[in-house]
Amino acid sequence: MLRPVRADRRTAPSRSAAALGKRLPLAAAAVVAAGLTAACGPTSQPVGSAAPNAARQSAQALPSAPESAGASVGASPSASASPSASASASAAPAQGGTGSAAPARTSAKPAARTSAAAAPASVPGPGYDSSADAQKQIDAALRAARADGRMVLLDFGANWCGNCKAADKVFAQAPTAAVLGASYHMVKVDIGGDSSANSALLRKYSPGGGTYKMPVLVVVSPSGTVRTDTHATGNPSLTADGINAFLRQWAS
Numbered sequence: 001m002l003r004p005v006r007a008d009r010r011t012a013p014s015r016s017a018a019a020l021g022k023r024l025p026l027a028a029a030a031v032v033a034a035g036l037t038a039a040c041g042p043t044s045q046p047v048g049s050a051a052p053n054a055a056r057q058s059a060q061a062l063p064s065a066p067e068s069a070g071a072s073v074g075a076s077p078s079a080s081a082s083p084s085a086s087a088s089a090s091a092a093p094a095q096g097g098t099g100s101a102a103p104a105r106t107s108a109k110p111a112a113r114t115s116a117a118a119a120p121a122s123v124p125g126p127g128y129d130s131s132a133d134a135q136k137q138i139d140a141a142l143r144a145a146r147a148d149g150r151m152v153l154l155d156f157g158a159n160w161c162g163n164c165k166a167a168d169k170v171f172a173q174a175p176t177a178a179v180l181g182a183s184y185h186m187v188k189v190d191i192g193g194d195s196s197a198n199s200a201l202l203r204k205y206s207p208g209g210g211t212y213k214m215p216v217l218v219v220v221s222p223s224g225t226v227r228t229d230t231h232a233t234g235n236p237s238l239t240a241d242g243i244n245a246f247l248r249q250w251a252s
Contacts, residue, residue: 120178120181120182121144121148121150121180121181121182121184121185121186122181123171123177123180123181123186124186124187124188125172126165126168126169126171126172127159127168127188128157128158128159128164128188128189128190128192129188129190130159130190130192130193130195132190134187134189134190134197134198134201135197135201137187137189138152138154138187138189138201141185141186141187142185142220142222142224144185145185145220145221145222146222146223149222150182150183150184150185150222151183151184151185151219151220151221151222151227151250151251151252152184152185152186152187152219152220152221152222153180153184153185153186153187153217153218153219153220153247154187154189154201154205154216154217154218154219154220155167155186155187155188155189155215155216155217156189156191156198156201156202156205156206156212156214156215156216156217156218157188157189157190157191157192157214157215157216158190158191158192158193158214159190159192160192161192161214161215163213163214163215163235163238164214164215166238167215167238167243170238170239170240170243170244171186171243173240175240175244176240176243176244176247179244179247179248179251180247182251183247183248183251183252184219184247184251189201189202191212191214191216192214202216205218205220205226205229206218206226206229206231206232208229208231208232212231213231213235215230215235216229216230216231217229217230217235217246218230218231219250227250228250
């Protein structure tokens with residue numbers, strides 16, 4: 001009866017040693033885990049989720065490389081961009097107001113010419129109006145000349161003058177009328193009657209005196225300075241060629 005008891009006493013320590021052998025690896029693992037926690041810090045993720053979380057972070061980090069590459073391609077002036085990227089890039093300077101695309105989008109319109117410069121001046125018809133206030137007409141022509149830079153052409157003549165009628169026929173022709181309308185404000189002054197006011201205007205702008213051969217053509221600048229006076233220089237040929245050459249010579 002004593003032998004079984006002794007045998008049990010011998011086996012008891014062996015079982016305790018086996019249990020202790022199993023506990024030692026668990027204790028060592030606990031120590032290692034405690035060391036890792038102290039080195040990396042606590043985590044809020046549940047146990048077993050660290051690897052999937054790291055995988056998701058890696059997967060999320062992968063698209064960032066193409067995005068940064070796309071940004072560098074967009075920033076490079078030599079790189080080709082997609083149509084949507086080109087459209088957004090061209091719209092961005094327009095919104096900022098400082099880019100070079102804004103002037104390109106806004107079409108530059110040519111400066112409109114003033115109505116005075118665009119429209120030809122009116123050309124009086126043939127003959128001379130003895131009832132007209134020639135001084136007021138000359139003053140108005142000078143004001144218009146100062147506004148648009150045209151010259152003023154004074155035509156002193158008479159309705160009974162044959163040379164004046166010949167000149168009127170040329171003035172009525174389309175090429176000559178075009179030169180007159182583009183470059184002159186024309187005033188016709190009747191000196192064939194007994195108007196002392198009109199005779200005084202003739203002597204003012206053509207002070208040579210003596211006998212006047214009509215028509216007397218006087219070109220006056222916008223400032224009122226006489227540029228040429230046919231009473232002093234002689235009339236041009238009263239033909240289209242002669243009068244047109246005279247008008248072009250003194251137009252500027």
